[in-house]
Amino acid sequence: MNDQPTEPADELGKWEIQVRKGGLGLAVLAILWPDRLYGLEILRRLDSQAGMSIPEGTIYPLLSRMKAEGLVDSEWVEAEAGHPRKYYRLTDPGRLRVREMARSWRTFAAGLERLLAPLEIGETK
């Protein structure tokens, strides 16, 4: 029995987490568009390029699922660092999927932007 109302900041935080989770699959595939990358590199680029800081333990299961779905491929490469690294690259179906996801995301974001436009005008008044 917990009748305490949730703080608005908590609700906002939860909403932000859900939005980020929703976009995570697209972000990982998009990060792999130009290069093959290894896990930690993907995490660092997600953080630096998209401001998406995700728990490190979650990236490998996600990549493994994408591999099972045929969206990415992987190979172990003996790295300069002195230990092997597992690099991931997009497959052809992965490239097709990320294009479709990007198109869908842009349509969704553009629609939302139109809805949000009056808020911006209201803020400047």
Add this chain to the structure above:
Amino acid sequence: MSNDAGKAHLETYLAQVQRHLNGLPDAEAREVIAELYSHVLDKVDGVLTPQRVEAAIAELGTPKEVARLNVTERVVAHLETHRSPLSVFWGVTRLAGLSLYGFFVFLVSFTCYGVALSLIVTAAVKPFLPDHAGLWWSDDPQFGHTMALGVEFPAPHGHELLGWWIMPIGVVGGVVIGWLAWRFGIVSVRHMRSVARRGRG
């Protein structure tokens, strides 16, 4: 010396992860461990002091969290492409050791698939062995009330409940119970993945 201590700390952590990965085939488990090992080496830039290793593995999560997430994601990924009742039951079996809920799902699935299979087999065998296939209710002075379903040699003492009705009821009941067990397995596996993700969310 410090590097040795850090390496030992990392190996202990990975051994604990591996112990919780027992729901995965050996090759997949080895792959997970190798990738985590490589990740930590990258994270500490090759300097394996116990403090740096501890900080790196803290970011990954506890051995149980890491293992649970890896196993559930792999099982769900497999179920996205392989949806047969056998695949779903196999997935449920892989998750049985990860949590109490996983074990509960396994028990329910095992029981329901068992009942469904018994009903269908009994219905199929009834025309060939009418006295030995069926559903019996007996009032045994030693064991109390008992119910028996299936093909029994010798036929149990007691009252056969359905007679020839076991054929349509067995087929329909078996299919319905099997379908419910199948759906329950899929929904439960997805639920376990959500819980595992929330654990690291």
